[in-house]
Amino acid sequence: MSTIEVSPVASRGEPLQPHVINDFSIQVATVNGSGSQTANTVLMRSIFQMGVPVSGKNLFPSNIQGLPTWFTIRASKHGWIARKKEIDFLVAMNPETARDDVLSLAAGAAVVYDEPLRLNELRADLHFYPVPFDKLVAPVCPDAKLRRLVRNMIYDGVLARLLSLDLDEIRKALVKQFGPRKAKAAELNWGAVKAGYDWATANLDKKDPFKIERMNETAGKIIIDGNSAAALGATFAGCTVVTWYPITPSSSLVESMIGYLKRLRTDKATGKATYAVVQAEDELAAIGMVIGAGWAGARSMTSTAGPGVSLMSEFIGLAYYAEIPAVIFDIQRVGPSTGLPTRTMQGDVISTALLSHGDTMHPLLFPGSMTECFTMAGDAFDLAEKYQTPVFVMSDLDLGMNNWMSDPFPYPEGEIRRGKVLSAEDVERLGGFDRYRDVDGDAVGYRTLPGTGHPLAAYFTRGSGHNEKAQYTERPDDYVRNVDRLKKKFEVLRGSVPRPEVDINPDARIGLLCYGTSLYATEESRDQLVREYNCPTSYFRLRAYPFTRELSDFIDRHERIYVIEQNRDAQLLMLMRLELSTQQIARLRSVRYYGGLPLDARTVTDEIIMQEGI
Amino acid sequence: MSATAAPPPKKLNRIGLEVVGYKGSKTTLCAGCGHNSISERIVEVFFEMGVAPWRVAKFSGIGCSSKSPAYFLSMAHGFNGVHGRAPAIATGAMLANHTLLGVLVTGDGDTASIGIGQFIHLLRRNLPLIYIIENNGCYGLTKGQFSATADVGSTQKTGQKNEQPPIDCCLMGIELGATLIARTFSGDKKQLQAILKASIAHRGLSVIDVISPCVTFNDHEGSTKSYQYMKDHDEPIHEMDFVPHYEDISVEIAEGETRNVTLHDGSIIRLKKLDRDYDPTQKLGAIQLLHETADRGEVATGILYVEPGKTTLIDQLNVYDAPLATLPATLTRPPRESLEMVMEELR
Numbered sequence: 001m002s003t004i005e006v007s008p009v010a011s012r013g014e015p016l017q018p019h020v021i022n023d024f025s026i027q028v029a030t031v032n033g034s035g036s037q038t039a040n041t042v043l044m045r046s047i048f049q050m051g052v053p054v055s056g057k058n059l060f061p062s063n064i065q066g067l068p069t070w071f072t073i074r075a076s077k078h079g080w081i082a083r084k085k086e087i088d089f090l091v092a093m094n095p096e097t098a099r100d101d102v103l104s105l106a107a108g109a110a111v112v113y114d115e116p117l118r119l120n121e122l123r124a125d126l127h128f129y130p131v132p133f134d135k136l137v138a139p140v141c142p143d144a145k146l147r148r149l150v151r152n153m154i155y156d157g158v159l160a161r162l163l164s165l166d167l168d169e170i171r172k173a174l175v176k177q178f179g180p181r182k183a184k185a186a187e188l189n190w191g192a193v194k195a196g197y198d199w200a201t202a203n204l205d206k207k208d209p210f211k212i213e214r215m216n217e218t219a220g221k222i223i224i225d226g227n228s229a230a231a232l233g234a235t236f237a238g239c240t241v242v243t244w245y246p247i248t249p250s251s252s253l254v255e256s257m258i259g260y261l262k263r264l265r266t267d268k269a270t271g272k273a274t275y276a277v278v279q280a281e282d283e284l285a286a287i288g289m290v291i292g293a294g295w296a297g298a299r300s301m302t303s304t305a306g307p308g309v310s311l312m313s314e315f316i317g318l319a320y321y322a323e324i325p326a327v328i329f330d331i332q333r334v335g336p337s338t339g340l341p342t343r344t345m346q347g348d349v350i351s352t353a354l355l356s357h358g359d360t361m362h363p364l365l366f367p368g369s370m371t372e373c374f375t376m377a378g379d380a381f382d383l384a385e386k387y388q389t390p391v392f393v394m395s396d397l398d399l400g401m402n403n404w405m406s407d408p409f410p411y412p413e414g415e416i417r418r419g420k421v422l423s424a425e426d427v428e429r430l431g432g433f434d435r436y437r438d439v440d441g442d443a444v445g446y447r448t449l450p451g452t453g454h455p456l457a458a459y460f461t462r463g464s465g466h467n468e469k470a471q472y473t474e475r476p477d478d479y480v481r482n483v484d485r486l487k488k489k490f491e492v493l494r495g496s497v498p499r500p501e502v503d504i505n506p507d508a509r510i511g512l513l514c515y516g517t518s519l520y521a522t523e524e525s526r527d528q529l530v531r532e533y534n535c536p537t538s539y540f541r542l543r544a545y546p547f548t549r550e551l552s553d554f555i556d557r558h559e560r561i562y563v564i565e566q567n568r569d570a571q572l573l574m575l576m577r578l579e580l581s582t583q584q585i586a587r588l589r590s591v592r593y594y595g596g597l598p599l600d601a602r603t604v605t606d607e608i609i610m611q612e613g614i
Numbered sequence: 615m616s617a618t619a620a621p622p623p624k625k626l627n628r629i630g631l632e633v634v635g636y637k638g639s640k641t642t643l644c645a646g647c648g649h650n651s652i653s654e655r656i657v658e659v660f661f662e663m664g665v666a667p668w669r670v671a672k673f674s675g676i677g678c679s680s681k682s683p684a685y686f687l688s689m690a691h692g693f694n695g696v697h698g699r700a701p702a703i704a705t706g707a708m709l710a711n712h713t714l715l716g717v718l719v720t721g722d723g724d725t726a727s728i729g730i731g732q733f734i735h736l737l738r739r740n741l742p743l744i745y746i747i748e749n750n751g752c753y754g755l756t757k758g759q760f761s762a763t764a765d766v767g768s769t770q771k772t773g774q775k776n777e778q779p780p781i782d783c784c785l786m787g788i789e790l791g792a793t794l795i796a797r798t799f800s801g802d803k804k805q806l807q808a809i810l811k812a813s814i815a816h817r818g819l820s821v822i823d824v825i826s827p828c829v830t831f832n833d834h835e836g837s838t839k840s841y842q843y844m845k846d847h848d849e850p851i852h853e854m855d856f857v858p859h860y861e862d863i864s865v866e867i868a869e870g871e872t873r874n875v876t877l878h879d880g881s882i883i884r885l886k887k888l889d890r891d892y893d894p895t896q897k898l899g900a901i902q903l904l905h906e907t908a909d910r911g912e913v914a915t916g917i918l919y920v921e922p923g924k925t926t927l928i929d930q931l932n933v934y935d936a937p938l939a940t941l942p943a944t945l946t947r948p949p950r951e952s953l954e955m956v957m958e959e960l961r
Contacts, residue, residue, distance in 0.1 A: 042759075222960035236953060238946035240938040241709045260956070264948040272934040274945045276709040280702070281735040287734075288702025289796070290708065294697070295693060297939030298710035299946075314696050408957040411950045416943045443863050449939060450671040450691035455635070457668055460684055462694040472684070 013404055020209045022052045022077035024088035028155070029101045031094050033065030035149030038177060038189070039156050040071040041403065045173035046156075046165050047075050047122060048223055048405065051215040055081035056403045057598055062248070062341040068097045072386045074338070075212060080521035080527075081405065083598040089163075089210055091155050091584055093133075099180075100567050102126070112158055112209035127208040129200075131158055140191040157196020157286060162204065163212045167197060195444045222406050226373040229301075230329055231257035232409065233377025234301055235264055238416045239327075241285045241293035241300035242277045245308060248341045249397040250331035253303040270309035283308035287315040287326070294325040295461060297421065297449035299381045301327040306335045309355065317356025318388050318463040320486070323436070323445070324385035325419070327377075328352075332396040334596045343596030344397035349571035353545055360488055364392045364545040365498060366515040367399065370406035372543070378412050379498055385419035387444060387493045389586060396566070398517045398598040420446045424454040432456040435470040436482065443489035491548060497544035502554060504538045510612070511538040511558040515572060518564045524601035525608070533614050542572070545580060555584045562608055564591040566599055627662035631633075636661045638685040643678055648800030648826030649748045653685040656717070659810040660687060662773040663858060671707055675700040675729060678755050678828075679721030679748035692703035698729025701736040704743055711937035712928045713812070716743040723753050726781040733783070737790035737819065739927040744813045745792075745821045748800075749782055750828040751839035758831030767952065769836035783823050784918055785904050788897060793818035793921040795900070797914065799844045800826040807917060808854035812917060815858065818926050825913065849907055851892045851916040857882045874924065894920050897902045921923070 026043070030036035039059070044056040052075050061067035074084045087104055090111040092098040099122065102111060107125035120128040126604055137151040153174075158169055170193055175491070178186035231253050242261075258277055265274045275594040280286035286302045293300035304312070309330055319326050332348045334340035339347075353364055363383055365376045384391040422433055427448060433456075436445045445468075448457040459470040467478045515521040519541050529535040540554045540561075555561050563573040570590040577585050591607045593599050623850035624632050636657045641650050660667065667689035676697035683692045695703045704718050725733045725747050736745070751764040760768075763783065764776040787795040794816045796809040806824065813820035825844055827833045833840040858881050874882045893899055900919040907914040933939065 138741055220961070222957055226958050232953075233957060236947055238943055240946060241706060241942065243706065264952050264956075265946070267934060267945060270934070273932050274933045274934050276933050276938060278705065278709065278739075278931070281731055284699060285702040285705075285732055285735065288699045289706035291695075292673075292693070292703035292706025292708075293710040293939075294706070296702070296707040296714070297712035297937070298706075300710065315699065318696055368672060407952065408960075411953050412947070416947060427659075448691070449711070450707065450938065451669060451714050452691075453668050455667070455668065455689050458691045459687050460692040460694070463696060464694065560786065 001547040005181055018209065019211045020088070021211050021213050022075050022215060024075060024210045025086065026073040026075075026086040026091065027087040027092045027101070027161070028071045028073075028091040029097050030062050030069055030152065031096070032061055032069040034093075034152065036069070036071065036093070036152045039152035040073070041475070042153075042177055043156050044073050044160060045176065045223060046169040047073065047212055048162075048218050048221075049172060050166060050212055051218050052077065052216050053079045053081060053213055053405060055405065057083055057398065058402060059597060060342050062345075069092050069588070077215060077217070079217065079409060080520070080524045080601070082524050083172070083600045084201050085600040087601045089208070092117065093152070093155070093161070108208075110162070110210060112162070125246065129158070129162065129204050130156070131196070131199070133580045136195050137192060139186060140195045144491045146188070149194045150189060150358065153192035154196035157193040157198070158200040158204070160193065161197050161200035162206060163210060165212055166214070167193075180347050209384075218405060219224070220408065222408055223403050224370050225252070225401055225403050225404060226367070226370060226395050227253035227331065227401060228256040229370040229373035229406070230303075230367070230377050230393065230395060230400070232261055233374035234327075234381070235260045236412055237299065237378035237381045238302055239299045239377075240275050241290070241298040241301070242275065243280050243289035243293075243300070244277075244282045244302050245280050245286045245304070246349070247283070247305045247308050249333055249401045250303040250305050250308070250329060252401065253329055253331065283311040284315065287312040287328070290326045290328070291315055291319045291324050293358065294319070294384070295450070296443065299385070300325075301329065301381075303329040303331065305331050305333045306351070308336065309348055309352055313356045313568060316356060316362065317360050319390045320356065320360045320362065321358070323388040323447075324329070324461075324464055325381075325388055327380045327384050327391055327393065329393045329395060331400040332394065340596045344517070344566065344598055345594060345596065346394070346396060346518070346566040348394065349565075349567070350410045350569075350574060353575055359487075361546075362390055363387075363493060364394050364500060366394050366543050366545075368516055368519045368541060368543070370404050371409055372398065374409040375412075376498065382417060383493065386417065387489060387497065388419060388447065389489070389493075394516060396517055402598075420444055422446050422448045422452070422457070424457060426450050427452065427454045427457045434468045435459040436466065436485070437468040438485055442492045444492070445483045453566060483598075492550060494546045497546065499548055500543055500550050501541040502539065502550055504554075504557065505536045508536045508538040509559045510535075510608075511540055511554055511561045511589040512564060512608075513542065513554070513561050515563040516543040518566060521599040521601045522564050524606035528601055529608065533609060535612065535614060542559065545575065551576070552580070552584065555580065557585055560589050561587050562589045562591050562611070564604055565592055568592060568594045581601045627661050629666055631661070631667075633657065633661045635689060635864075636667060636687055638683070638688045641682070641685045643681065643685075644830050646829040647678070648680050648750065649679055650685070650748065651800045651803070652719075652748055652806065652824055652826060653682050655806045655810060656686045659807050659814070663811060663814055665715060665814060669713070669715050670776050671703040671716050672705075673700045673716065673718040674705070675720050675724035677721040677723050678754065679719055679826075680721050680724065682748065692794070698724045698727070699732055700720065700724065701729065701732040701745075703931055705736065705739065705741055707740055708743065708928070709931075709933070710939040712742065712933055713937055716741075717746070718743055719746045719748060722749045722751060722761040722763040722783075724746060725783055730762075730781070734786065734790055737787055737792045737821070740791050740819045740924060741927045742817055743819055744810075745819060747821070747823045748826045749783070749823055749839065750826050751837065752828050752832040754828045758828070761960075765838040768838040771831055771834055771959070782904060782908070783821065784902060787821040788900050788904075788919045791819070792821045793924050794917065795919040796818035796917045797823045797825070797935055798821070799848055799915060800824050801841060801844065802848070802915065805850065805854060808856045809917060811852075811856040811858065812881075815856075815879050816920070816922070817879065818921070818924055847912050849912045849914050851903065851914050851918070854916060894918060
């Protein structure tokens, strides 16, 4: 239930209670493939257009059609956009789950439901609104085949009435959703919205307290999903080669990138593509192509999820050892194995950081917002080329596939820096070069690209032992010198990764440490901890691995550090243990959630309260 | 005047390089290994054709064969990757810079076993690349285990017999989209040279399956990929001549005895017929030939199939003329207004 500024909601028949305005969650329970996505997106967008901060999360099955799916929308005047654990307003369209959906609600919640389901018989402490969807859809949608899809728009109309949504905003959202080319479909759906609205006006008495009122908190903002944001980031970062193998939840990253590339990266003068996208036969080929392209000088990337990362393991070791730039977006999902392919997890932290055999370590970037999905795409290419190594961007399903509000993205400033690449003229001037020699003291050698027109430009790249001149060697001293330089390179790289976001509260004895999507629940939990338990906290949001000095400083300043993450094994905490002192490790505590749903604030708060013994 | 004879002038090719400019480092393969002959042919042919070595990119996987790119064209960049995955690396590199001349050297373990998936999809993509299989029917570097191209009934040195049918990489290539497919024998110097020349001129994927006996593990009685076996069973389908596009020469050959195939760059492979009327542009004929000769225990050699003019992966992707790898930011970063336009659409 909603927690702020309202007294408990009355049960049925009592006088109307104060409204709960712009601070509640709506859950729509439907069947996968029934076209509910459009209705839900329009609903979310309408609230957004009314200036109210909103978030939408699609909790869907690994299935194309037929299994249950839920869409949760949270409106929050305070700007909290983490998943809200409690559902305030249920739209029950799926007969299969309706009973459980209703039974799990807290008292005082509202339920719009398909009349024949007779859900009102289940509970007496909820506000029920039966709606005869089938009767309403027939007149507005003469084509029986389309009725299943259009019928969902009726609940948008009903909710518009019940929640005081502006009908004009719904219409605007609908038109935007369908675009100019599907104006007819938009009209058909608009008819369904109106039918729902009119019927609700004539037949339903508003009994619940939930209401949307216009605010001005979303002006200028955009709505986008993290995969599209990352795709845009890579498009503007000068990426030229994209190879991929479809896998949920990463496929939409490359799919939306293909759209952006076509529009924005087709050379007007020649009509030719300034990029190449290849759908590979598997993830091994995808990463192999990325590495081949990176070796030949392209800004190349792939996008995948945990199972793909596992397959890429051997190639990543090659790129690390042969020192080839590569960017890998890992849109994490629930593992191990196939796991829960459509649910979210921060489950690949350890496996990517240390991916492949032998001694290997790789930089990870942890985007936490739409803007960071965009900017970190650029950061990843810059790092990969500067340090000639694979770089992982660790997004997740929640960030990648859900729609989020965001400020518009900043245009990348400055030149695109391509790292230490020698031209034919450089080679001529230098009279040759040694590929793996640390000339500048930063452990990064100079490279040439194949095709460089000079007799001394070539070198031989291999995954087997090599010396500074890139020649084959099995000598112990050559091997040790080389891998020690790689280790040093990782140390130097520490200075170039995105810094953490830190908020030190001088009154706080404990610190909350999070990364990626855990930030939303963590921020809200800090608010809950202060308001409900008078427990002030400091805040540290990690944005990259390897860690930077700020981490050590933060730990030293607090008695206990709660590392908040979405996996069973406290993977980031384990990684931290590899680097921190015994005293620092002793201060670490772990808050974990790994049920596959996006993390919510209440789970974090409850766990911290329990561990703190408050 | 001094009577001392001047040293004979060194032979230079059309770009002014000596043959030494095409050599690689010293081979570490076994003495007499067929793979070394292949490296030597590559050196000769690239020299003769006057290919700038720095325009070449060499690729390989893992195994004896995959070591060989170090033994030719030192002035070309080389990439010895992971087992069976050289096609992916080559594909990426060629996407990044399609002006490169890609040469991939691989073995039968790479191609027909661990990397068969990559091989098949490389065929489908018709990537412009010369793909050489140094095929000895065994895993040399791990001491002689059978590979997937070993013939039924062939034996290992230990006497163990192969019971499983071989994969014919040429048949697969013809079926799945490569546009120049040839088979030859590492000991047939002239034929290998002609095939290599045709491959350099060809625009598309050339697959050259070179039977290259393993002198250490697979050159004994009972092996079907030994020198003796090949000498006894090699059936050249034609003698070949190759006329590079850049040379203006005319050769008189009686009509009716030759068949000319014009390659993309205008050069011509001239095939002299032997005892049959073999037309390498006919897919079904090529497939039939391979099946018939195999049934007779013979190995048909020569250019088995050629399909000039078919679109390559680079054509299909409509890739910019200059290499993507080094395009200026003005082409790879859309202007500020483009981002503003996209942002506006998302509001």
